Amino acid sequence: MRLLLCVGAIAAALLAALQPAAADTTPAPAPSCPYQPEMSFTAWTSTLGRQFGTGEREYIFADGYICTDTDQKFQQFLDQNPPKAPNRIIVLNSGGGDVAASLHMGQIIRQAKMWTQVGSRFPLMIGGNQNIPQQAVPFLARPASPPFPGYCYSACTFTFMGGVNRWIDYDSNYGVHRFEFTETVPDPADQAQINSAVLVQYITDMGVSADYMVEMVKQGGNNVTNLSMKVLQQLNIVTPRWATTWQITPSSDNSGFFLDGVSTDPWGAHEIAVTCYPAAKPQAGPDSPQSAKPTPAVLQMAFSLDPGVRAKAQDLVGAVQSYVLEVGAGWLALADTTVAQHASVTGAANRLSATMNVSQSMLATLENSAYIGFAFMFDPNAKLPLRVLEFQADLDGAKLKQFAATCK
Secondary structure, eight states: OOOOEEOSSOHHHHHHHTSOOOOOOSOOOOOOOSSSSBOEEEEEEEOTTGGGTOOOEEEEEEESBBOTTHHHHHHHHHHHSOOSSSSOEEEEEBOOEEHHHHHHHHHHHHHTTOEEEEOBSSOOSOOOOTTSOGGGGGGSOOOSSSSBOOEEETTHHHHHTTOSSEEEOTTOEEEEOOOBOOSOOSOHHHHHHHHHHHHHHHHHHTTOOTTHHHHHTSSSTTOOEEOOHHHHHHTTSSOOSOEEEEEEEEOTTSSOEEEEEEEEETTEEEEEEEEEOOOOOOOOOTTSGGGGOOSOEEEEEEEEEOOGGGOOHHHHGGGEEEEEEEETTEEEEOOTTTEEEEEEEETTTTEEEEEEEEEHHHHHHHHTOSEEEEEEEEOTTSSOSOSEEEEEEEOOHHHHHHHHTTOO
């Protein structure tokens, strides 16, 4: 497949694209575009994920090639279609085009704090790339609604980098290739160095590794390299769904320490506070029905979830019906005896919180799990658009085990 990355002798245009655009009230002539179809923009707001905790998703589908004036048309579209929901997602489905316009589009996206995704508004592509064995493609189910599989090649890849959060679905393609000069220049080698320097500046400004340029030149000519998910992660082209830090922290009254895990995702910052289980109360006598209690708790975990723009914690707390602990690839509905403190609203951060007891057997499971999550399940009869709200985190089993060993 041959795809042009329109670089040519346009270093001045590249440099201009990296500077704030000056106000210009003079109507620009409509330039001709050598690429067809020219990129068009379509807005669509989806409420499909609302009840499952993802909130409304407002998409702008950007389909077609990037021409020299596509960045201007993109800005006009945004001006004429103000956002209806937070965290707008630009869904790119493009074979590339003009690199200066693609850089400026990426800057517009970043300044507006929008997200990016590779995909299409129509199911017109058979999802398949080097991440998926060819023989597996017929067995993969298509999404039931947009975004469907799509592709982002060549100059489109720079626009994609503008997203604050960036995702590429497993069956979409993200492809790069070498520069191709489309015009005669006095010193092609010198021109290539100038263009490369400008692109490296843009790439690093967007938080992507400069090693991206290495991937561009791996194959000769215009042969496209569809980057694997492993490479996309290594180069920071895609962003994680969450990021977690764990540390042992002194309590606010300096009476002791607790293990604090903070997980940030596109909705906000969530917390898992691990403390030692309170001193055990006298056990019931051998003839008491309570003598058949489960393994005594050794820890307590307090989960605090920030609903962000999805809802207000005070509107949700009264409708919480049950709690679910997610551990690795499994989940566990928590019994009432496991829930130490039921849902409440805590702190100025407007968080929805609950506390659970951790038994010795559950601790052993957690210590060997790489991930943990917590979900609030809501009464389906409550007048809420939400059915569930959750957050997920990495779990540092070694630190958890170390902290648990200090509990007496």
